[in-house]
Amino acid sequence: MDTRKEKLPYGIPGHNLSEIERDIPVNEPPAWPVNKDLNLIGKRVKRIDALDKVTGKAKYTSDLKLPGMLYAKMLRSTVPHAVISSIDISKAKQLKGVHAIHLIQNEEKDGEENENGKYPMVKYVGQPIGGIAAESLAIAKDALALITVKYEEKPFVIDLGSAMLKDAPIVFKQPIKQQEDGGDVGETHDGSKGEGNVRGPSTSSFFGGPRGDLEVGFQDADVIVENTYRTQVHTHMPLETHGVVVDWRPDMMTVYASTQNTAAVRNEMASIFGLPKSKVRVICEFMGGGFGAKHSAGSFGPMAANLAKKTGRPVWLMLDRQEEHIAEGNRPNSVQFLKIGAKKDGTLTAIQQRSHGTAGVGLGAGVGRIAQILYACPNFATEQYDVLTNAGPGAAWRAPGNVQGAFGLEQAIDELAEKLDVDPLAYRDIIDKSEVRKVERERGAKLFDWSRRKAPGSGEGVIKKGLGVGQSTWPRFVTLDSSVEVKVHRGGGVEIRSSVQDIGTGTKTVLAQVVAEELGLEVEQVTVNIGDTFFPVGPGSGGSVVTGSITPPARNAAFEAKKELLKLVAKKWETDSSNLSMKNGEVFNDKDASQKMSFKEATGLMRTSQISKVESRSDDYGGFQQPWGLAYGDLGSVQFAEVSVNTDTGFVKVDRIVAAHSCGRPLNIGQLESQINGGVIQGVSYALYENRVMDNSTGHMMNANVDQYKTPFSMEIPQIDTLIVEEYNARSSTDAYGIGEPANIATAAAIANAVYNAIGVRIYEIPITPASILTALNKV
Amino acid sequence: MEDKKQDANPGSKKGFSRRSFIRGAGLSTAGSVLLTTNAFAFEYEEGYSEGKEYGPGATLIQLKVNGSVQTLSVEPRTTLASALRDHLDLTGTKVVCDRGSCSACTVYVDDKPVNSCMMSVFDVVDKEITTIEGIAQNGKLHPVQEAFIEHDASQCGYCTPGMVMSCAHLLDNNPDPSLEDVKRATRGNLCRCGTHPHVFKATLDAAKKSS
Numbered sequence: 001m002d003t004r005k006e007k008l009p010y011g012i013p014g015h016n017l018s019e020i021e022r023d024i025p026v027n028e029p030p031a032w033p034v035n036k037d038l039n040l041i042g043k044r045v046k047r048i049d050a051l052d053k054v055t056g057k058a059k060y061t062s063d064l065k066l067p068g069m070l071y072a073k074m075l076r077s078t079v080p081h082a083v084i085s086s087i088d089i090s091k092a093k094q095l096k097g098v099h100a101i102h103l104i105q106n107e108e109k110d111g112e113e114n115e116n117g118k119y120p121m122v123k124y125v126g127q128p129i130g131g132i133a134a135e136s137l138a139i140a141k142d143a144l145a146l147i148t149v150k151y152e153e154k155p156f157v158i159d160l161g162s163a164m165l166k167d168a169p170i171v172f173k174q175p176i177k178q179q180e181d182g183g184d185v186g187e188t189h190d191g192s193k194g195e196g197n198v199r200g201p202s203t204s205s206f207f208g209g210p211r212g213d214l215e216v217g218f219q220d221a222d223v224i225v226e227n228t229y230r231t232q233v234h235t236h237m238p239l240e241t242h243g244v245v246v247d248w249r250p251d252m253m254t255v256y257a258s259t260q261n262t263a264a265v266r267n268e269m270a271s272i273f274g275l276p277k278s279k280v281r282v283i284c285e286f287m288g289g290g291f292g293a294k295h296s297a298g299s300f301g302p303m304a305a306n307l308a309k310k311t312g313r314p315v316w317l318m319l320d321r322q323e324e325h326i327a328e329g330n331r332p333n334s335v336q337f338l339k340i341g342a343k344k345d346g347t348l349t350a351i352q353q354r355s356h357g358t359a360g361v362g363l364g365a366g367v368g369r370i371a372q373i374l375y376a377c378p379n380f381a382t383e384q385y386d387v388l389t390n391a392g393p394g395a396a397w398r399a400p401g402n403v404q405g406a407f408g409l410e411q412a413i414d415e416l417a418e419k420l421d422v423d424p425l426a427y428r429d430i431i432d433k434s435e436v437r438k439v440e441r442e443r444g445a446k447l448f449d450w451s452r453r454k455a456p457g458s459g460e461g462v463i464k465k466g467l468g469v470g471q472s473t474w475p476r477f478v479t480l481d482s483s484v485e486v487k488v489h490r491g492g493g494v495e496i497r498s499s500v501q502d503i504g505t506g507t508k509t510v511l512a513q514v515v516a517e518e519l520g521l522e523v524e525q526v527t528v529n530i531g532d533t534f535f536p537v538g539p540g541s542g543g544s545v546v547t548g549s550i551t552p553p554a555r556n557a558a559f560e561a562k563k564e565l566l567k568l569v570a571k572k573w574e575t576d577s578s579n580l581s582m583k584n585g586e587v588f589n590d591k592d593a594s595q596k597m598s599f600k601e602a603t604g605l606m607r608t609s610q611i612s613k614v615e616s617r618s619d620d621y622g623g624f625q626q627p628w629g630l631a632y633g634d635l636g637s638v639q640f641a642e643v644s645v646n647t648d649t650g651f652v653k654v655d656r657i658v659a660a661h662s663c664g665r666p667l668n669i670g671q672l673e674s675q676i677n678g679g680v681i682q683g684v685s686y687a688l689y690e691n692r693v694m695d696n697s698t699g700h701m702m703n704a705n706v707d708q709y710k711t712p713f714s715m716e717i718p719q720i721d722t723l724i725v726e727e728y729n730a731r732s733s734t735d736a737y738g739i740g741e742p743a744n745i746a747t748a749a750a751i752a753n754a755v756y757n758a759i760g761v762r763i764y765e766i767p768i769t770p771a772s773i774l775t776a777l778n779k780v
Numbered sequence: 781m782e783d784k785k786q787d788a789n790p791g792s793k794k795g796f797s798r799r800s801f802i803r804g805a806g807l808s809t810a811g812s813v814l815l816t817t818n819a820f821a822f823e824y825e826e827g828y829s830e831g832k833e834y835g836p837g838a839t840l841i842q843l844k845v846n847g848s849v850q851t852l853s854v855e856p857r858t859t860l861a862s863a864l865r866d867h868l869d870l871t872g873t874k875v876v877c878d879r880g881s882c883s884a885c886t887v888y889v890d891d892k893p894v895n896s897c898m899m900s901v902f903d904v905v906d907k908e909i910t911t912i913e914g915i916a917q918n919g920k921l922h923p924v925q926e927a928f929i930e931h932d933a934s935q936c937g938y939c940t941p942g943m944v945m946s947c948a949h950l951l952d953n954n955p956d957p958s959l960e961d962v963k964r965a966t967r968g969n970l971c972r973c974g975t976h977p978h979v980f981k982a983t984l985d986a987a988k989k990s991s
Contacts, residue, residue, distance in 0.1 A: 054929060
């Protein structure tokens with residue numbers, strides 16, 4: 001690719017801002033200056049679909065009603081481990097209003113004790129068995145109650161500890177390949193290591209394998225901290241449940257989906273039903289939240305399609321709250337052993353980590369990544385084991401593996417600091433090489449007033465205050481297969497198209513900002529049409545990849561469209577188009593002040609009705625760390641927590657969080673604040689409240705609802721102060737990245753450290769409950 | 781449970797009893813209020829339909845929603861939330877938990893906020909229902925709606941209608957609320973994206989601007 005040399009902003013304004021020269025593709029736009037010199041970027045631009053959301057006009061998948069539409073309900077297993085011997089649907093079939101029943105059948109032999117069975121083996125309570133389509137949801141539910149499933153029940157195991165025992169019931173007999181990193185739900189493959197229900201260890205991540213020599217590292221250490229930390233299973237529970245509406249006509253299957261990845265759902269449905277991708281269209285105009293589990297078509301997608309096929313009518317299939325909890329993903333738990341050594345001057349000499357976690361019938365419960373990269377340490381090794389249980393599958397959940405890992409690592413670092421007699425924040429200045437986190441520590445500590453921090457447990461009275469800090473890092477991921485079309489219409493109007501969806505982060509708005517900035521327009525003059533696989537393919541909303549992946553193509557496409565439009569104007573003015581610029585809704589001749597025309601007038605010069613440019617993304621300027629799109633730099637955060645602990649009742653309240661974050665070039669301050677608030681609140685929830693409670697004797701989740709599955713409501717929300725550090729890396733035409741995942745990593749660790757500071761006793765397990773506080777204080 | 785069985789059997793002579801539906805629903809309401817921070821325990825009054833039984837089939841009723849009278853055919857077990865969403869296509873009212881624990885389905889019944897998933901539609905036929913679609917007046921947004929847009933108080937937006945209803949009701953009845961008042965007004969509103977800080981800010985700002 002032809003490149004040109006260009007200077008781009010580099011570093012942190014107010015700290016070390018400079019310029020760096022990069023080779024950039026010749027067809028890409030010139031470098032943007034820093035945000036203060038831009039019109040819309042980095043400003044508080046209103047969310048463009050906010051009006052639809054506050055008036056109730058926004059139509060989510062669950063809100064759709066197509067002519068002739070049927071409502072479907074899934075039939076699910078009520079036992080945790082069984083062979084299905086028979087399913088009697090005769091009564092259900094006869095119920096008035098029932099149109100079709102579809103049972104999931106064994107398509108291929110699974111090589112287990114059930115090889116001749118008609119139906120797949122049941123491995124957890126809630127596993128889909130079939131589905132019913134009826135005139136109304138109520139009728140579908142009635143019909144469900146009329147189906148009798150006969151199970152030959154097998155021994156099962158629910159909790160992590162029991163599943164690891166030698167004589168534990170085996171969840172999967174065949175070998176299963178383990179994912180190297182947390183967050184992926186594994187599939188069944190041949191050829192893995194592991195015994196019984198324990199798979200692994202995996203010893204690497206995409207940052208590579210072990211380094212150095214642990215033994216030498218620990219020999220060099222003057223101080224060693226060694227502990228086991230435990231985190232719970234918690235479930236995603238987006239407010240809009242998983243689900244689809246499938247409208248399958250002879251020429252096209254249209255899938256309306258509440259999904260984080262329209263393109264992936266399209267590909268999956270096409271593959272399952274043997275259709276060309278061009279015959280499957282997935283649409284997601286609005287979606288009611290997703291935190292990692294909504295990337296696939298699931299089992300409900302194919303189920304709705306099968307029912308649509310059988311009935312010839314559109315089928316609505318949204319899960320209910322209980323199904324959402326038990327079957328559609330969770331953040332796996334972990335038992336993490338962590339050993340860290342340091343010299344007297346604080347230098348880290350060795351980090352050893354060993355973890356076990358369960359993603360139920362799925363895999364990918366690893367937690368090692370953050371310990372591998374947050375602090376420079378010459379000797380590192382991890383062993384991460386997945387433990388299979390008869391419970392619903394794990395799924396990626398906002399910074400998979402890192403949130404669990406940070407809870408252990410950041411407490412261990414605090415403990416090391418205490419042993420070395422250094423303030424924990426000052427200790428991070430010694431061992432953390434990241435410039436962005438250095439600035440975040442400085443600015444955050446000032447805003448938070450870290451100097452108030454007292455010795456652990458030294459507070460007077462019943463309610464003790466505590467201050468704590470936690471840090472995080474998240475990679476800059478990029479999905480290379482990210483494209484945007486920008487259309488300029490004759491007579492005015494600009495349109496953006498991509499299959500990328502907006503899960504609530506504000507993707508529509510940042511796309512409009514980027515294109516409007518490039519064209520010198522206002523955001524309102526740009527229409528954003530996304531979430532439709534008929535448009536150029538965009539990334540999935542996961543890994544915090546969207547902003548970094550999709551905004552450069554949007555800017556590049558707008559730039560190309562602008563060039564073409566300016567050529568027309570230049571011809572009319574008999575000048576060179578390089579003399580022209582667009583701002584404030586007008587085209588100017590920089591060489592002749594008398595020549596200007598409105599954007600609308602300029603589009604009137606078009607010979608055809610539209611200029612359409614589809615651009616994708618070049619590699620990051622300066623290359624990648626990994627060829628598939630892992631970019632250089634870290635999205636760092638430092639979070640400070642202030643808590644009150646009632647030492648009589650054990651009640652913990654988070655009073656305040658200061659969250660200092662970077663995301664490259666910030667695009668929309670209001671939306672960034674929203675996402676950071678959300679990450680923090682989910683972190684508070686993880687630290688103190690959420691916990692999946694299983695009945696080990698039946699395999700049922702005991703709190704699969706909203707009232708007993710405790711999450712924070714208004715009364716539990718702390719004061720949250722966000723601090724966004726602008727940080728230029730000169731990596732793309734927008735140099736922007738996402739913040740969804742980084743926002744969630746450090747909170748629980750910061751709260752745990754603050755609780756220790758309050759009461760002087762460390763809690764090694766979350767959620768931190770009144771009972772665990774009272775136990776720690778020897779009061780029960 | 782017994783009712784469900786009967787209902788599942790269209791041949792049954794005995795109709796579905798609205799009263800037993802309500803008894804079940806009422807118990808859940810009380811239970812969830814005890815268990816959670818849920819805001820609204822609607823004081824149920826068996827006024828309108830005392831003594832009547834409906835069903836088993838659908839019945840024609842009239843509902844006064846957002847100032848206009850609508851006729852719809854509903855089964856006895858239909859909740860207000862379902863009537864609004866499934867029969868009148870007023871899908872701004874969201875169903876998230878379907879058991880009165882999250883306030884996503886908040887609407888006003890005679891100007892009182894209630895969880896519409898917990899109400900039988902037969903009990904509100906003589907009352908004024910206001911939904912999220914009806915709180916803008918004469919094409920002008922409620923000040924709380926304006927402020928939600930201004931302060932980015934929605935993310936995925938699924939809890940937003942319920943949040944707006946709770947906050948708008950607060951301002952309509954208390955023009956000068958404190959932060960604690962806003963928190964109390966929204967204490968039953970679950971939001972998974974964590975928009976609360978901006979919701980608080982927006983509501984306080986709307987109050988300031990309206991006063």
